[in-house]
Amino acid sequence: MSDILLEAKAVAKHFGGVKALRDVSLTIRRGEVYGLIGPNGAGKTTFFNCMTGLYIPDGGGFVFDGLALQADAPHQAAERGIARTFQNIRLFGNMTAIENVMVGRHVRTKAGVFGAMLMNRRTRDEEAAIRQRALELLHYVDIADRADDLAKNLSYGDQRRLEIARALATEPKLLCLDEPAAGMNATETEELRVLIEGIRNDGTTVLLIEHDVKLVMGLCDRVAVLDYGSLVIEDVPAVVQKDQRVIEAYLGA
Amino acid sequence: MKNWLNPRSTVGIALIAVALIALPFVVGAAGQAWVRILNFAILYVFLALGLNIVVGFAGLLDLGYIAFYAVGAYTWALLASPHFGLHFPVWAILPIGAVLACFFGVLLGSPTLKLRGDYLAIVTLGFGEIVRIFMNNLNSPVNITNGPQGITLIDPVRFGDFSFTGTSQILGLTLGGPQKYYFLLVALAILVIVINVRLQHSRIGRAWQAIREDEIAAKAVGINTRNVKLLAFAMGASFGGIAGGIFAAMQGFVSPESFSLIESIMVLAMVVLGGMGHIPGVILGAVLLTFLPEALRYAVTPVQMALFGKILIDPESLRMLIFGLALVLVMRFKPAGLWPSPERSRELGDKVAEGAK
């Protein structure tokens, strides 16, 4: 097993005249927390969308876990082991918190319509296991007390946590978080840092888009910087922080 | 499932059972015609629950649903009538009808499920019409459907020697044909309701709801949205096919005009007006929308005579006018339906559009 989990090879994406990604190449290693930072509009979310199959790249591609990722196949990305959260939270608002996580188990379970109609032993066991696992995950992200509340009625921070629990339910090898700390206060951000660290320690590789530089530098093993769709640098936080181009990109010089 | 065992719901179920058994006799006192209407109400419950899978659970607007009913009805008509001289037994035709309808569901679904909302509605509408037009014109050069004249002398439902037409004596009770069909329909309806409830609370049911809530998020957690939507189409279509078979057997006659667009719209109205995605609401919608026009048929003329001493407005027009007005009023004052699921009624309050980011 190679220690490289994801390799992006010259990924390009444009929208009309806007070059959102210009031949971005980077590698994520197993077991690390990898930060992806850059100013607004740099192309970070676009990178996520290309990787998870929501956008079809105009050039380049991804190798995940030793095999090429199919473009335009979001459900297959999840099946292969890539889970994500969204910058502007996308929960199933009128489903309860636990149901949201249970939907996350879909890709790792099997029951079909006939199972559902007959409610045979295997279906009932699987359903019980789904619920059990979902509850464990709610405990894991510390919102088990809200299990039966509708997702849309949760507080902002709890919604972010629920989205992470839902993503974890798919048993990802790579968990991609798009600005999970956005809109959180200092305490919530600190709790989030602990959560992400725990996820990494439990063996899941994490790709983190984040504007909170302090959080990124404290948490990530390596960091990549995007600016105007181009990769500026990919290195350990200490090096990235001192890089002249990064400082300029952030100061808009 | 556990709360089925508690005493209060046991009493409730017993009461419902007694009511369901007594109903055809009570209604029968007013004439067999009312028992037939009652049977149609149950048939529409069937149809509405099938469409509810597509529209209510998966959130796909289907305006051609009646086509599957037509497929089921014609399957029965062709396989059990003198038209081709075939007389298949029930246990063979109903599954064939269901499978054929399911096949047509997939046929319609697979090229169209990339479409959404209004676009899907238009395509399904066209599909429904195409099926009806085929039924109307498949009488030459080879006579398959007998065209607009339709197919007559269709076999009733029969189990061995027991036929569902004509009167018979059971347990000392005299049962007319419609009353016998009533019990068959109730039994099937209970089965359909159980299946619906189970589907809704299953892995697939959750996937349907997830797609309805947020398709992009559903994809991102690994739901193969295309297949899961196809499944909704196929399931809904099979229910329609079974209902169609029973319809053909019960009437003894089918013709294309039973499967017009207005029928699709009526079934959709039952789902929406009752409470989309909420099984008890959908049942209520189907029953109300079957009985209301019929009740009006009987009420309009006497009421006019009593009020004005003569018939001022053509009873048929007035009946549809009142019916239409009733629909408008319900949707105006209960936009989530007469009996919506608790979530649905809240949801309508705060649907905010947001872009994909």
Ligand SMILES: Nc1ncnc2c1ncn2[C@@H]1O[C@H](COP(=O)(O)OP(=O)(O)OP(=O)(O)O)[C@@H](O)[C@H]1O
């Ligand atoms: N679907 C789209 N259609 C057109 N342009 C798009 C689309 N998605 C992104 N863009 C453009 O691509 C560029 C990169 O956007 P992206 O959302 O990836 O930035 P980002 O780095 O995530 O920024 P932020 O920090 O604000 O989230 C922007 O100029 C944006 O306007």
Ligand SMILES: [Mg+2]
């Ligand atoms: Mg972004």
